[in-house]
Amino acid sequence: MIQSPTPPPRLRYPLLTLLTSAVLASATLVALTIWWPLHGNDGAAAQTHTSPPITVDxxxxxVANPVKRATRLQAPPAKPGSSQGNSSTASGxxxxxxxxxxxxxxxxxALRAAAEDAEADGVRIxxxxxxxxxxxxxxxxxEAVAKYGSEEEAARWVAPPEKSEHVSGDAVDVGPTKAxxxxxxxxxxxxxxQIYRNEPWHYELRPQATSQGCPDMYANPTADPRMR
Structure with a gap:
């Protein structure tokens, strides 16, 4: 006589087993969710935190004009027998x-245009x-240092060659008083x-003055940023 196979034992609490499995799976998922960002991505986190900060200067x-400054040291030579810009040699x-x-x-x-119009007013520049x-x-x-007793005091009237607007050809001292x-x-x-309040004879070109007027004067050359 052939016996029929014995059926597998029936689970007494099938619903409880399913609930238990679901709870264990959820707990595992939550644990992985917390653990992975803290430990599983260490390389990316390290790369982020070691990046150099961005700074703003x-x-x-x-602002500099190297070409203009170079002309101060390479001023054109005077013609033979002529002055070296000697202030005692007044010229029209x-x-x-x-x-x-x-x-x-x-x-x-600009000087020549102004001089022509000044002549019409009876003034010679x-x-x-x-x-x-x-x-x-x-x-x-x-000579200024000897006259005023110190380099600091002399600087109120005379600039060193490397900073002088006269040496670069960008300034003139005019006269007489009427001019x-x-x-x-x-x-x-x-x-x-006029650039310096203490030197009413010292003039420089400021093209924007034709429409905007001249800028405020410095008290003397020591207040001029170009002299620093």
Whole structure:
């Protein structure tokens, strides 16, 4: 007689078994969810935290004109037998002395236009000192130190050659008094501005002055950022 196979034992609590399995699976999933970000991604986390911080440089940009500064050290030589920009050699704006011809062309053009109109008012503009050689500027500085007793006090009147706007051909000292008075009133229309309050004879070109007026003057050269 052939016996029929014995049926497998029936689970007495099938619903309880299913619930238990579901709880264990959920607990495992929660544990993995907490553990993986803390330990399973260590390489990526380390890479994130070791990246260099981004910084912003809050310093203002440095503005420089190396070409203009180079001209101070490479000023054109004076013609044989002529002055080195000696301030005792006064010249009209049409003179052929190096103190005039070595000036910046735009500055010289503005001076000549102003001088022509000043002549119509009976005023003659004379350049008492325009372009100066570096050697002559150094001589003036030595004399100023001897006169005023210190380099600090001399700096209120004379700049060193490497910083002088005369050496680069960008400044003129004009006279006589009537001429400085005329330029004080009419100079901005030509872009010509007095730069230092203590030097009413010292003029430089500021093209924007024709529409905006001249900028505020410095008390003296020591207050000028270009001299620092």
């Amino acid at each position: 809050s310093r203002p940009p440095t 704006v049409l003179g052929d002395d190096p103190s005039v011809t070595n000036l910046d062309p735009d500055l010289l053009a 004379v350049i008492n000192s325009g372009w100066r050689s570096p050697e002559y500027q150094a001589k003036l500085l030595r 400085t008075q005329w330029l004080a009133e009419h100079g901005p229309a030509y872009g010509l501005c």
